[in-house]
Amino acid sequence: MADRFAVILAAGKGTRMKSPRAKVLHEVGGRTLLAWSVALAAELGCKRTIVVVASDAPDTTAAARKLVGPDNVVIQRQPLGTANAVDAAREALDGADGQVIVLYADTPLVPPSACEQAFAALDGGASICVLGFSATLPNRYGRLILEDDGALQAIVEAGEATPDQLQVDFCNSGVMAAPVKLMFELLREVNNQNAKNEYYLTDLVGLARRRGLRAAAARCEERDVQGVNSQIELAAAERAFQERAREAVMTNGVTMTAPETVFLSWDTKLAPGVTVEPYVVFGLGVSIESGATIKSFSHFTSAKIAQGAEVGPFTRLRPGASIGRNAHIGNFVEVKNVAVGEGAKANHLSYLGDGEVGAGSNIGAGTIFCNYDGFFKYRTVIGKNVFVGSNSALVAPITISDGAYIGAASVITEDVQPDALALARGRQSAKSGWAKGFREKQSAAKKAGKKPKGAV
Secondary structure: OOOEEEEEEOOOOOHHHOOOOOHHHOEEOOEEHHHHHHHHHHHOOOOEEEEEEEOOOHHHHHHHHHHHOHHHEEEEOOOOOHHHHHHOOOOOOOOOOOEEEEEEOOOOOOOHHHHHHHHHHHHOOOOEEEEEEEOOOOOOOOEEEEOOOOOEEEEEOHHHOOHHHHOOOEEEEEEEEEEHHHHHHHHOOOOOOOOOOOOOOOHHHHHHHHOOOOEEEEEEOHHHHOOOOOHHHHHHHHHHHHHHHHHHHHHOOOEEOOHHHOEOOOOOEEOOOOEEOOOEEEOOOOEEOOOOEEOOOEEEOOOEEOOOOEEOOOOEEOOOOEEOOOOEEEEOOEEEEEEEOOOOEEEEOOEEEEEEEOOOOEEOOOOEEEOEOOOOEOOEEEOOOOEEOOOOEEEOOEEEOOOOEEOOOOEEOOOEOOOOEEOOOOOOOOOOOHHHHHHHHHHHHHHOOOOOOOOO
């Protein structure tokens, strides 16, 4: 197989986004548009990926350098069109021998299978291949005009198309593949004799044809190549990603009772046999093993949930949360950087931050790990089969050893030994008849219209 290379165009201004953030640094599925294209090039096995950025885009340049390395980022000095942008990679790919594909950093959802068709066309004898799609509303797209044998005859821009050509719904995605040397040869012949005085990459098809070379068009789905140029289109791309991601996990055996209400990230890992109830958000870095049940209105980020665990409803798992086999984490419980052991339970209204909970332990409602002193974080370590009574505050750093009991409403500041009972609250006292006397006194004052001092 020939070596593969990628050129990713990321120099667009993105003015229609109306955002202080660069267009290609907006996210779909928790991953920037630029990172989607870089990942695609990696999945295609590209030996080298060149990202073309604008001269006045420091944030995009920094992000690109982080993704592909400084030597693989080149600058388009002036916005003179797509052909000019690709030509900016000429020096970086000087001497490269193989095939190159042009991708777009604002087109995040192109599947590798679509690009493989383009490379297959080159392997089959085509000198250039364009990725096309059948558009629902083709009005503004360039049309791919095919010959009777299916070869690509020309790319015609909508503004220059004849009435008959405008009836064609097979449209240009912009993705193009060709041998490296041929592409840069043809780029030298592109001129800017058009209405915008720009150098168009689409001209390469006509230039190749004039040399007697065969051009081809590969087909993909419209949603695969939808671009992002506005906040509305960003939302549409997110919607398309979510639909695709949900389909993938359900096809793989995940149960979702209302999939349209569940939101996934690009790296979400749900094993077959997971059940997800409505209105759940999976942020980045979440993995869930088979047999786990995720109840409604829960939100997870950078968390792991083991086989058979039950989490939710209304649970928040923050980075570093690790929920063990058959553990239960219930409503309005927040877990951050805590490993919860097998069979442990925290079913109600608790905050568990920085520490660990041993297997079989029970965390009562209202329990708080007091982990922060305003300067540093400290760990709370709870052993196996510990019972923590409701409304307890565990002041870290602290260790509650195996089998210990914590009395309800305790503020625990010292380590607790195995199988001990720890109590830390004021002693209860009672004043006989006090409540009756209080009521009589207050009722009399109210009837007399005499408010106690300080009453509103």
